Amino acid sequence: xxxxxxxxxxxxxxxxxxxxxxxxxxxxxxxxxxxxxxxxxxxxxxxxxxxxxxxxxxxxxxxxxxxxxxxxxxxxxxxxxxxxxxxxxxxxxxxxxxxxxxxxxxxxxxxxxxxxxxxxxxxxxxxxxxxxxxxxxxxxxxxxxxxxxxxxxxxxxxxxxxxxxxxxxxxxxxxxxxxxxxxxxxxxxxxxxxxxxx
Numbered sequence: 436x437x438x439x440x441x442x443x444x445x446x447x448x449x450x451x452x453x454x455x456x457x458x459x460x461x462x463x464x465x466x467x468x469x470x471x472x473x474x475x476x477x478x479x480x481x482x483x484x485x486x487x488x489x490x491x492x493x494x495x496x497x498x499x500x501x502x503x504x505x506x507x508x509x510x511x512x513x514x515x516x517x518x519x520x521x522x523x524x525x526x527x528x529x530x531x532x533x534x535x536x537x538x539x540x541x542x543x544x545x546x547x548x549x550x551x552x553x554x555x556x557x558x559x560x561x562x563x564x565x566x567x568x569x570x571x572x573x574x575x576x577x578x579x580x581x582x583x584x585x586x587x588x589x590x591x592x593x594x595x596x597x598x599x600x601x602x603x604x605x606x607x608x609x610x611x612x613x614x615x616x617x618x619x620x621x622x623x624x625x626x627x628x629x630x631x632x633x
Contacts, residue, residue, distance in 0.1 A: 437626060438498075438505065439465065440543075441476045442491060443512040446551070448478030449611050452600040459608045461510075464615030465622060472622075475506075484517045485526070488533040495541040508625055509538050510584075510618055512548040514568055515604065519555050524564050528571050535579040544625050545581035546618065547572050552592030554603025584621045586614050 441447050441462050449460035462474040477494060491509070498506050511534055517527050531547070538545040549569040556562030569587050576583045590598050590610055598610035606614065 436473050437471060437507050438473045438475065439508045439510065439622060440494070440498075440506045441474070441478060441510045441512075442494070443478050443487070443548075444482045444516055445478060445480035445605065446515060447510075447512045448476060448480055450480055450605050451607065452602045452605050459611045461611055461615035461618050464612060465619050472626075478512075481516060482513065483520070483522075484513045484530040484534075485522070487513050488530060488537055491534060491537050492541075495537065495543065506541075506543050507629070508544045508546065508622060510546045510548065510622070511538075512550070512586075514550045514565075515553065518550065518561050518565055518568070521559075524567050527564075527568050531568070531572065532575075532579065535575075535581055539580055544629050546621050546625060547576065547581045547583055548614075548618075549573065549583065549585045549587040551587050551590055551606070553599070554592075556592065582621055582625050584614075584617050586617060589613065589617060 441460065449458040451459060460476050460478070462476050465472060465474055495506060514527055535545055535547070549572050550565050552562070552565065556565060573583050573585060590613060592599060597607055598613065599605070600607050
């Protein structure tokens with residue numbers, strides 16, 4: 436049984452809006468699509484990239500106990516909170532490099548998801564910083580050995596009605612479904628490729 440882990444912040448968890456207790460994780464789509472996959476969601480609302488490398492290391496180390504087996508694929512999305520809190524681009528990029536390295540050394544295939552736009556993009560150059568981080572995610576995928584799902588381009592903020600919620604940060608059910616569909620395609624390709632490599 437292949438084990439897929441969604442890892443990151445509230446966008447990974449599938450939060451609909453700030454303060455809401457309703458979730459619609461992208462994992463729901465993949466779980467329905469592939470009965471041979473076990474999907475776990477390790478998204479934590481409000482989590483920062485600065486905390487994620489150590490959290491991922493612990494998760495991969497303890498996955499046999501916590502999730503009854505090693506994790507084969509990580510679908511990772513993080514950085515929105517870091518940008519909103521004013522962290523430097525180079526700090527965010529360093530954390531993303533660490534995520535890629537931790538995944539590789541633990542034998543887990545990595546899908547890195549670009550950071551979607553939100554209502555903070557116009558504040559103090561956040562949009563430009565987000566674009567720089569996403570350029571890194573897309574540009575370094577071959578060198579760091581991960582697959583990219585570019586939801587920033589697929590769901591441009593404010594350009595398609597009904598994709599983003601009222602808080603201007605989290606997606607709607609419609610938006611998460613589109614993310615789930617994109618991840619399903621990527622997961623299918625990654626698992627097909629890795630099965631051939633084994």
